[in-house]
Amino acid sequence: MARAVVIGGGVGGLAAGVALRRKGWEVTVLERAPAIEPVGSGLAVAANALKALDVLGLGDDIRALATADGPMALRRSDGRPLVQTTEEQADAQYGDSVVILLRAALLEVLAGALGGDRLRLGVTVTGVDAERGVVRTDAGELDADLVVAADGIHSATRRALFPCHPGPVYSGVTAWRALIPRGGLSVPRSESWGRGTVFGIHQLAGDVVYVYATDVLPAGTVLRDEREELLRRFGDWHDPIPALLEAADPARIIRGDIYSFAEPLPAYHRGRVALVGDAAHAMAPNLGQGACQAIEDAVVLAHHAGGDLTAYTADRLERTMKVVQRSMTLCRFSKLRNPLAVWLRDTGIATAARVRPDLMLRSMDEVLRWRPPAAA
Template identity: 60%
Template sequence: MARAIVVGGGIGGLTAGIALRQCGWEVTVVERAAVLEPVGAGIAIAANALKALDTVGLGDQVRRLSRIQGVAGVRRFDGRWLTRTTEDVAAARYGDSVVVLLRARLVEILLDRLDPDVLQLGRTVQHVDPERGRVMTDAGDLDGDLIVGADGIGSLTRSLAFPGHPGPEYAGVTAWRTVVPWQGEPVRATETWGGRGRVFGVIPLAADLVYLYATDGVPAGLRADDERAELLRAFGDWHEPIPTLLAATDPAAVLRNDVYSLRAPLPAMHRGRVALLGDAAHPMTPNLGQGGCQAIEDAVVLAHVAGEGAGRVDLPAYTAARLARATALVRRSWRVCRLTRLRHPVALGLRDGLLTAGSWLFPDLLLRSMDDVLGWTPPGVPPRGPA
């Protein structure tokens, strides 16, 4: 039986482990954390990633957690809609809409499908040899026919596979995320744009929770003793329910991370016996909500290419299937990030006016612009075009 070593126990790594096991591979997932504690906040699983999860039998389980209903879209800081659509229209167009759930809940779902003996926690990877297919850890070496680098934005595997390639660059915005218990009036799924990199998202979750995320254009590395106070400073005078939700936020529950993106794409998503996926291969800004989705896509495509593991994996076929799409989405997400960073009032007015006019002239503009992203289907599944 062919053997795969997956470096990293995040969403992409766990999905790869499940998909490869489903294809008959012997799999070991190594993760440096001693315990996979509930970390992070929310994560969006859009139509394309839901279809990818269908291939490992988990799509419907995730769909049942959806709480997005009715109107959703982009607004100005004063509350005026710039563009909007509805969940029903999205579902009719792509066969699915989007599910936003706790990242920890998605990890639980993936872990439940993975055999316990597959995951090795508390094991730090010290070196990866792409040509020999060897992973050297603090607890001994592991050899595999396939090494999957799923070790995130600071990927050691990427740096060893492509030494000298420039790493991810600061995108000019810092990001906050938190989850707020909420039993007040139902909230809509909205993203609100200001200028100077300021964005604020409100997404209802299951179990009377609301996921909040925000970005602001500030220098990298800044931190505050009270991050909720920073959010109130930046967004406290924006439209409701933003101020009310921030007032209900536990300051200790606010996470902050600077946003990085791999501006110079890798020459390939493989080298030797190593295949890279997710943030290890193509870290992107969060503006399209596709970071986790693309990691899931990568994982199921890699498993499809790997097949039943009878011999060496045709990793050039994996790169051919994934690199161009992932690179395009990194660039596209970066362009949206740049739109949110506009500062001049004339530029902001032009941006908002074009979005509003486009929505009037072309209903569901927000969806139509994502046809190539959300309409993706996994290999071996008949494609479903937009309705």
């Protein structure tokens, strides 16, 4: 039986493990953390990734975690809508909409499908021999016919395989994320843009609200009180943003600078090693496609595993880098600060939406129409 070793127990790593296992591979997933303790946040699983999860037999499990339907609007900071869409419109065009769920819930579904005996926690990878398929760890060596590097945005495996690549670069934007009890508030799904700032709101299952926010800050900025900073930036925005921030637990607000690839890798494989997820194509979160592209990677890699990995690179590199570039373009639009530039941006979006009411969906058409390889 062919053997695969997966480095990293995040979304991409677990999905790759499940996909390869369904193809008959013996799989071991290595995760350096002593337990899978996901970041306390939500994430989006859009139509393209739901189709990939269908290949893994998990699509309906994730769809079942969707919250009540409702319009999704892009708004100004005062609440005025610029453009919106609905679940029904998305489902009619793509056969699916988008599920916003806890990252923890997605990882739980993936880990359950993988099987606990195939996941080794608390193991640190110290090196990889790409030609021989050897993974060196603090607990010894493992031989593999295929090594899957899903070790994240600052992937040590990627740096070893492609030492001349510059890696991800700072986008100029930092992001806050938090899970907040709804507490009786009316919570419309929305993303609102201000002058260089963004605030998103999504109702999750269990009466939990997932919020995220971004602002332009120098990389590595240290703030004394994250909730205080959010209130200072967004406390006068439209309802229910001020009330949500007042209800937030300061200890559960997390923040991280956003990095993205400016240059593509020369390939997503070398020797017996294949890169997936952020290790291959770190992107800004503005399209909500980071986890989705990692899940796509997993299914396509399993489709080509056992053959020439050049086919995996050919299927994934161009597509994922288009998503990286489009995400970064949106990031640049969202961080505009000049009042005239912001007015032109907002007016242009609103005008285009009047001409094309399906603007929000059509802008994602190429991304959402993806389908898994036919033989998958």
